[in-house]
Amino acid sequence: METMMKALRLNAPNDLEYCDVPVPEPGLNEVLCKVESTSICGTDPHIIGGDFPGFWPKDFPLIPGHEWAGEVTELGQNADLYGWKKGDRVAGIANMGCGFCKNCMEGRWTICLNYGKDKIHNMYGHITPGAYAQYIRVSIKSIAKIPDDMDYNLAACMDPLSIALHMVERSGIQAGDDVLVNGSGAQGLMAIICCKSLGAGRIFVTGSGRRLEQAAKLGAIPINYREENIAEVIMNATGGLGVKRVMECSGTANGIRQSWDVIARGGCISTISLPKEEVPVPIRKLVLDEIDFHGNRANPNTLEKAIVLANQHRGDLEQLVTHEFTMADYKKAFEIFNGRLDNSLKVIVKPNK
Ligand SMILES: [Zn+2]
Numbered sequence: 398m399e400t401m402m403k404a405l406r407l408n409a410p411n412d413l414e415y416c417d418v419p420v421p422e423p424g425l426n427e428v429l430c431k432v433e434s435t436s437i438c439g440t441d442p443h444i445i446g447g448d449f450p451g452f453w454p455k456d457f458p459l460i461p462g463h464e465w466a467g468e469v470t471e472l473g474q475n476a477d478l479y480g481w482k483k484g485d486r487v488a489g490i491a492n493m494g495c496g497f498c499k500n501c502m503e504g505r506w507t508i509c510l511n512y513g514k515d516k517i518h519n520m521y522g523h524i525t526p527g528a529y530a531q532y533i534r535v536s537i538k539s540i541a542k543i544p545d546d547m548d549y550n551l552a553a554c555m556d557p558l559s560i561a562l563h564m565v566e567r568s569g570i571q572a573g574d575d576v577l578v579n580g581s582g583a584q585g586l587m588a589i590i591c592c593k594s595l596g597a598g599r600i601f602v603t604g605s606g607r608r609l610e611q612a613a614k615l616g617a618i619p620i621n622y623r624e625e626n627i628a629e630v631i632m633n634a635t636g637g638l639g640v641k642r643v644m645e646c647s648g649t650a651n652g653i654r655q656s657w658d659v660i661a662r663g664g665c666i667s668t669i670s671l672p673k674e675e676v677p678v679p680i681r682k683l684v685l686d687e688i689d690f691h692g693n694r695a696n697p698n699t700l701e702k703a704i705v706l707a708n709q710h711r712g713d714l715e716q717l718v719t720h721e722f723t724m725a726d727y728k729k730a731f732e733i734f735n736g737r738l739d740n741s742l743k744v745i746v747k748p749n750k
């Protein structure tokens with residue numbers, strides 16, 4: 398076992414260094430994994446750019462990266478008692494709740510009451526060393542096994558897919574419901590796959606350009622927000638009723654406002670968007686039309702389900718993984734991802750290639 402490994406280490410905002418760091422040692426209820434694929438997340442450039450000072454990361458240096466898949470190579474204390482073995486193929490997620498606070502005990506561990514506390518809470522690639530490295534030390538709470546024949550690049554997308562699934566599940570979607578997926582970035586496209594899987598009726602999707610075309614390929618009804626009035630299109634298509642569920646993943650204040658124009662009476666707006674500005678809630682509509690408005694943080698207990706779903710919809714998901722680079726070539730990888738160049742969606746970095 399080597400003692401040093403290659404990693405991307407963030408020394409200060411915008412100072413990402415490809416360098417040698419010690420291979421970490423797994424502790425109690427942890428394993429060491431060889432990272433085969435890490436997918437660039439939209440949050441990564443913000444973490445690297447220092448957009449969350451003192452929060453993500455809390456301090457420097459940090460190894461970012463939290464959408465990953467790989468193989469278990471070392472077992473920490475007790476990991477074997479939970480059935481983990483060397484050679485297990487796994488997908489990982491960012492969050493790890495403390496496991497003992499009231500929210501964690503209720504299964505809502507992404508809103509752990511001990512969030513950010515050293516030793517008892519982790520968030521890989523945000524405040525805890527992450528997956529832009531040849532190896533990651535990770536809690537067995539933050540990984541799940543993947544099928545033997547599932548590609549690692551696909552498996553590296555289980556973190557975002559399980560986030561989309563949490564948003565879709567929390568919308569209370571029922572078979573046959575008309576849905577609007579607002580936004581056609583990676584999260585929107587993954588939300589479409591989840592909605593299909595859970596039996597949605599018609600799935601409308603907003604966006605423009607290549608990503609909207611991609612959404613249509615997945616079977617959604619495209620609405621180009623640059624050319625069409627979203628509310629008009631949806632109200633016409635639904636006989637003035639609106640859609641029962643909105644999956645809001647535009648990331649913008651405008652997108653959230655639009656959701657209120659198309660939501661049916663008794664419907665639910667479920668969102669993962671974090672717009673920079675505050676958005677007023679139309680409280681009269683919320684009360685008088687009994688609208689549910691759900692915020693969703695990350696992926697509590699949806700990783701295993703997302704893996705099943707991904708396995709059933711491999712063809713759909715494979716279309717979203719557009720690029721692969723070695724980790725040494727990370728500058729190019731981030732350039733392609735950040736600039737949305739070359740029709741990129743999910744861009745994979747290979748730490749061990
Ligand atoms: Zn992510």
Ligand SMILES: [Zn+2]
Pocket residue numbers: 494495496497498499500501502506508509510511
């Ligand atoms: Zn907790």
